[in-house]
Amino acid sequence: MKFANRVxxxxxxxxxxxxxxxxxxxxxxxxxENDFLERLRRFGGVETRVVKESTRREPSVARAxxxxxxEEKIPAAxxxxxLDEAGTQYSSREFAEFLERLSxxxxxxxxxxxxxxxxxxxEFTDRADYVISLSRMTWTHEMARVLLLEQLYRAFNITRxxxxxK
Numbered sequence: 001m002k003f004a005n006r007v008x009x010x011x012x013x014x015x016x017x018x019x020x021x022x023x024x025x026x027x028x029x030x031x032x033e034n035d036f037l038e039r040l041r042r043f044g045g046v047e048t049r050v051v052k053e054s055t056r057r058e059p060s061v062a063r064a065x066x067x068x069x070x071e072e073k074i075p076a077a078x079x080x081x082x083l084d085e086a087g088t089q090y091s092s093r094e095f096a097e098f099l100e101r102l103s104x105x106x107x108x109x110x111x112x113x114x115x116x117x118x119x120x121x122x123e124f125t126d127r128a129d130y131v132i133s134l135s136r137m138t139w140t141h142e143m144a145r146v147l148l149l150e151q152l153y154r155a156f157n158i159t160r161x162x163x164x165x166k
Contacts, residue, residue, distance in 0.1 A: 014044070014102070014103050014107070014108065014109050014110060015044070015045040015046070015047065015075075015078075015108065015109035015110075016040070016044070016045065016046040016047070016109065016110055016111075016112070016152065017046075017047050017048075017049060017073075017074070017075055017078060017109055017110070017111040017112070018046070018047070018048045018049070018111075018112050018114075018145075018148070018149075019048075019049045019050075019051060019070055019073045019074065019111060019112070019113045019114070020048070020049075020050060020051070020113070020114040020115075020116075020141065020145055021050075021051045021052075021053055021066050021069075021070070021114070021115055021116030021141065022050070022051075022052070022053040022116055022117075022141070023050055024142050024145065025142070026142055029142045029143065029145070029146055032146045032149075032150075033145055033146055033149060036146070036149035036150055036152075036153050037149060039153050040149065040152055040153050040156070043156045043160075045109075046152075049073040051066060051069040051070050051073060052069060053066065053116050053117070054066045054116070059118040060121070062116070062117075062118050063115070063116075063118050063119065063120065063121035063123075063124070064121075064123070066115070066116055066118075067120070067121065067123060067124050070113055070120075070124070074111050074113070075108070075109055075111060077107055077108040077109070078107060078108060078109040078110060078111040079102050079105055079107045079109070079110045079111065079129050079130070080111050080113065080127070080128045080129045080130070081110060081111065081112045081113070081128060081129065081130045081131075081132060082112075082113050082115075082120055082124060082125045082128035082130070082131045082132075083112065083113065083114045083115070083120075083131075083132060083133070083134060083144060083148065084115070084119065084120055084125050084131050084132075084133060085119075085133050085135075085136065085138065086125075086131065086133065087125075087130075087131035087132040087133035088130070088131065088132050088133065089132070089133045089134075089135070089136070090132065092151060092154050092155065092158065093158060095132075095151055095154075095155050096154075096155035096156075096158040096159050098130075098132075099152075099155050099156075099159070100159055112148060113128070114141055114144050114145055114148065115141060116141055117141060134147045134148065134151070135147075
């Protein structure tokens, strides 16, 4: 493929950081997360950073509480990508190309942030470099983690020309 050689440098220079709120409680989804994280590590550095869920009931207060903790987990020299239902949607191939463009951005890594039960809120998404959506459908934040991990794995396979995408 046309950009297969550049992805090797991407994997060597760019680190993926995945920040999400709350631990995955469903053991089946946790097993899928672990499987895709293990697969992704073959392509380069990937790290998850879990932020404690807010105990506040009011959504705006809970988001603000979680936002402060999320901010602490974001590396300074990283491209910030927030996941939100109102974000840009990509096909799998378009997402692979998006990651390829980010790989040559001069930043040290890409940080993907998935909100908790109340989402991230506009205060956070307005600050993000990019806001993407996995679908117009609503997913639990635990399912969104698995979907993002699978799409990251698929994107790396696409850029390398591996047959997983078929």
